[in-house]
Amino acid sequence: SHSPLKAVVSTQSTGDNGYSADTDVVKWFWEITHSMTDDDKSKFLAFSTGCGLAPVGGMGEMTFVIVKNGGDSERLPTAHTCFNVLLLPEYSSKEKLQKKLYLAIQHFEGFGMI
Secondary structure: OOOHHHHHHOOOEOOOOOOOOOOHHHHHHHHHHHOOOHHHHHHHHHHHHOOOOOOOOOHHHOOOEEEEOOOOOOOOOEEEHHHOEEEEOOOOOHHHHHHHHHHHHHOOOOOOOO
16 A cells, blocks of 8 residues: 555656746645645645545556646645646745645645535
């Protein structure tokens, strides 16, 4: 069984979308997700993929993409769960990113899930 930590660690694919692996906000994102509790990692997976568990074939079977969603903003991160796409504004600090990401995943449960 894959832990949520393995899930987050093994999905580092940014593609050609305005961010690179060297962009500060992407580095901060991975630092934040790596330090999350297992419960928060499961919430993050649910927020970003629609499911809090790793796919049956493991996380190696999953493509996860971080897409730039504008410059620094007060907006929360959003996700296209059908495509495993995280839309992430280019926040000005790691602290701001962490606050917005935690707000998004903590308040995700229940939205649109009837």
